[in-house]
Amino acid sequence: MRPGDGDMTKRARGLRNLRAALAPVAAGVCVMAAAAAVLVPVLGSDAPAPRPLPHGTSTAHADATAADCTPGNAAASLRPSPDDGPAVDRIKARGRLIVGVDQNTYRWGYRNPATGDLEGFDIDLVRAIAEDILGADPKITFRAIPTNQRIPALQERTVDLVVRTMTINCARKRQVAFSTAYFQGGQQVLAPKDSSITAFDDSLKGKRVCTAAGSTGESRLAEERHGARVVTVPNQLDCLVRLQLGEADAVVTDNALAAAQAAQDPTVQLKGKPFTDEPYGVAVNRADADLVRRVNKVLEDYRDGGSGSRWMAAYKKWLQADLPGITKAPEPQYSD
Amino acid sequence: MSNPQTGTAPPSPSGRAAGSAASSAGAGSTASSTGSAAGTGLGGALLSSTDPAQGARRRTAWADGVDQLRATATTEPGRLRIIGAVLAFLVLAFGAATAWQVADRSAAARDVVARSQPLTADAADIYRSLADADTTAAAGFLAGGKETQATRERYENDIATAARLLAKASSNTSGSDAAAHQIGKLNSLLPRYTGLIETARTNNRQGLPLGGAYLRYANAQMRDELLPAARGLYTTETARLGEDYDAAKAWPWLALSAGVLALGALTWAQRRTYRRTNRVFNRGLLAATTASAVVLLWLVAGHSVARSGLNTSYESGARSLKVLNEARIDALQARGDENLTLVARGAVVTKDQQDFYEVGYRTGMRDLAGPGRSGAAAANSRLGTALTLADDDTGRRPVREAVETVRQWQARHAEARAADDQGDYDRALAKVIGGEAATGQSFDRVDSRLAQALAHEQQEFRRAADDGRGALDGLVAGAVVLAVLGATGAVLGIGRRLSEYR
Secondary structure, three states, rough: OOOHHHHHHHHHHHHHHHHHHHHHHHHHHHHHHHHHHHHHHHHHHOOOOOOOOOOOOOOOOOOOOHHHHOOOOOEEEEHHHHHHHHHHHHHHHHHEEEEEEOOEEOEEEEEOOOOOOOEHHHHHHHHHHHHHHHHOOOOOEEEEEEHHHHHHHOOOOOOOOEOOOOOOOOHHHHOOEEEOOOEEEEEEEEEEEEOOOOOOOOOHOOOOEEOOOOOOOHHHHHOOOOOOOOEEOHHHHHHHHHHOOOOOOOEEHHHHHHHHHHOOOOOEEEEOOOOOEEEEEEEEEOOOOHHHHHHHHHHHHHOOHHHHHHHHHHHHHHHEEEOOOOOOOOOOOOOO | OOOOOOOOOOHHHHHHHHHHHHHHHHHHHHHHHHHHOOOOHHHHHHHHHHOOOOOHOOOOOHHHHHHHHHHOOOHHHHHHHHHHHHHHHHHHHHHHHHHHHHHHHHHHHHHHHHHHHHHHHHHHHHHHHHHHHHHHHHHHHHHHHHHHHHHHHHHHHHHHHHHHHHHHHHHOHHHOOOOHHHHHHHHHHHHHHHHHHHHHHHHOOOOOOOOHHHHHHHHHHHHHHHHHHHHHHHHHHHHHHHHHHHHOOOOOOHHHHHHHHHHHHHHHHOOOOOOOHOOOHHHHHHHHHHHHHHHHHHHHHHHHHHHHHHHHHHHHHHHHHHHHHHHHHHHHHHHHHHHHHHOOOOOOEOOOOHHHHHHHHHHHHHHHHEEEEEEEOOOOHHHHHHHHHOHHHHHHHHHHHHHHHHHHHHHHHHHHHHHHOOOOOOHHHHHHHHHOOOOOHHHHHHHHHHHHHHHHHHHHHHHHHHHHHOOHHHHHHHEEEEHHHHHHHHHHHHHHHHHHHO
């Protein structure tokens, strides 16, 4: 017998513990990596003792400010540039953009069973980036990657970009670079329309709240339980299954993902307001600064045009029905 | 009988009997006087006879009987009567023990063939039907709107078969045992599982990714609840099969001991007669000895043959059937996981970040054919073991073909994985559920070859078991008739000696 759902939860919990145990190690590795990034040019030029470079100094790495990252400036990225660099040249030489995407998140990145094609808000953005780099009718390889493969896939260069409802935060910025935010998400509560649950507050008391193992929702629930009983599942969509089967009373997940769930079940809706700030960005290998700038340039164009922008068109097409009230794309922040 | 011996006159019965009675009485009284006051049996009886005050209270039917026996044993005719009775009793007891124990073993052997082996096969079928339903559901799901009628029917037949066999198994178990518990569990889980599958199907048809989540949930239910219960049922039935085998194969020690005892007593009685009369043969006793010896030999030979037949049926049948059933289930689970890899699309990963279902596929394949990807199956894998256990070419051929097809399946699977890892989902899907050259075709072939091997081994099992059971035919009746004849012979033989005292 192989482990299944019950064990998946257990396994996921084990994974979490492992992650917690490894966090200091990972942090140490990151610090070392950052130090090495600073040290390499220094040692090469026979300079005296290494010292941190001033802010805004352009280095080989896309994001030298990762060490100074705060939740307030995490979404800040490199200024846009249409110029080709080594990473963009590599993609052009290959003639194909390889992107890590989701194929399970309705409205964002999912495979339409009727056509077999991937579609959604993320997928439209990928097409826009590919068209900019490779011209009209570009060749794109979509790699369906699981959530926890997003960073390894970039680090091992099995993909050029990851466009997969990925939240920009400081922990991740130590490992990968991000574009400017292309969507402003946040954790939110999803519950049946007639539920007594009103938001992420004490109305959750005594309720079974479902969230994906290892997700932001899970850590927020660990901090503020509000008297809820937490049910963890391998994937956020499994929460909707539990909700429909009466094994959970509410779901805590990104509002974008919650909206994707609501789009599949007209009896549930988002409750209250987002209680965290989760800007989504396009993730890029930290060494590919030129690609970050290029993506940011595409995003500038994508947002451009106010309510008539391509961004708004994609929003209206994929998200507006279940995530109403957004009038424009998030404002970009730049670090240099 | 009417011809008294004149050549050698029998020794004076009175003299000898008196002497032996005196010595035995003396020994008895010595024992009672020197032994403990709480002496029992003969000593106690003797003691009570010398102490009437106590004896009145302690006198029992047993003591009466012993006294009477003692009185009878004081004369040679009396002793002969006792010997005759004991010999007749021993021979009859031997016959009865043989009849009883052989009937018991025949019943156990019949249970092996007619009850526990079929129930084990049914339990394996329940397990297989459930695993097949799950695998088929995933395949149908992957095909989405293009799900074929054949896939749909296969799933429905699987569920119907499982339900029917569960009802059958249920009627063959008593309410309290482990099997009943597992059957109850399966009965309550099965409708829930089919409900989840239908919800998955409905969502999938509407193009909602939620369908995939339902299918994964249904699969988790199958994997964590239903299949373990079905395996529990299979284990219980296999254990029962083992018990029936053991009961059928157990040596009938009681009957054998009774036989040896009866023969020993008969030999002693004849020796005694020879000593006292110098006559070598007593026809009655000789007949009793012959009858007992025949029953004993028949018992040993018949049981040995039956044992060997059952051993063969176990070695070449039941064990092969077990490993082939397990191989078939491994193949099913590997196939199910292969399908689910494409359903889940990386939504579930293991602790070390590998795709949960791909890992499941590899585990299934490793159990099935060993860790390699080409050549013969590893000796300790299911197919390797099945090949070793198969004892003729008809049994080995389908297993060999299954191994070859597993290798083909693995090669095709590697292509499908490569395509999926490249992001070419459509090509991966075609490689898995497409027609020609798809892994699905390889799987179907592996499954049909294993089914073929199973049918052959089932036949082998039945033949060997029937041969074994045949060896005990007639032994019960034979033992009863011969024992009655033997006892009659013993009584007549002693009666002839007795007639010399009239």
